[in-house]
Amino acid sequence: MPIFKKRTREIEEQFARKDVLLTSRGANFFGQESKGLGQVRGNGVLILTTNELYFGMWTPKKELKIPILAIKSIENPKSFLGKSVFRKLLKITFVNDLGDLDAAAWYVKDLDSWAHELARLMRSIKNF
Numbered sequence: 001m002p003i004f005k006k007r008t009r010e011i012e013e014q015f016a017r018k019d020v021l022l023t024s025r026g027a028n029f030f031g032q033e034s035k036g037l038g039q040v041r042g043n044g045v046l047i048l049t050t051n052e053l054y055f056g057m058w059t060p061k062k063e064l065k066i067p068i069l070a071i072k073s074i075e076n077p078k079s080f081l082g083k084s085v086f087r088k089l090l091k092i093t094f095v096n097d098l099g100d101l102d103a104a105a106w107y108v109k110d111l112d113s114w115a116h117e118l119a120r121l122m123r124s125i126k127n128f
Helices: 003-014 111-126
Strands: 020-032 042-049 052-057 062-067 071-075 090-095 101-107
Touching: 003 020, 003 042, 003 052, 020 052, 020 111, 042 111, 071 111, 090 111
Parallel strands: none
Antiparallel strands: 020 042, 020 101, 042 052, 052 062, 071 090, 090 101
């Protein structure tokens, strides 16, 4: 079985009992701002639940978890950390585990759905 299929299945099994709103298999990760410019782009699974935005990279095997409460803004630039696919990206600015402002970006196929759903979740948390 190809590594990406095995890794996708592992990740989706973690979320089998959670309230998954959106999933993007093959999301292209552009990196995390606090990790610097030397990061390698990679594909993986991006999952949005009512509580978090989760990314599990296929290889190297790594993950990023961003609580919805930590998200400060959503933008759609065409590049991030000097990398581009000449299309709009999903850029999330958030407060990381160290309490610092950080950002991460992905290329996802249905950008409008991701941006809309994240904005809706952020509004609902502020109104709660």
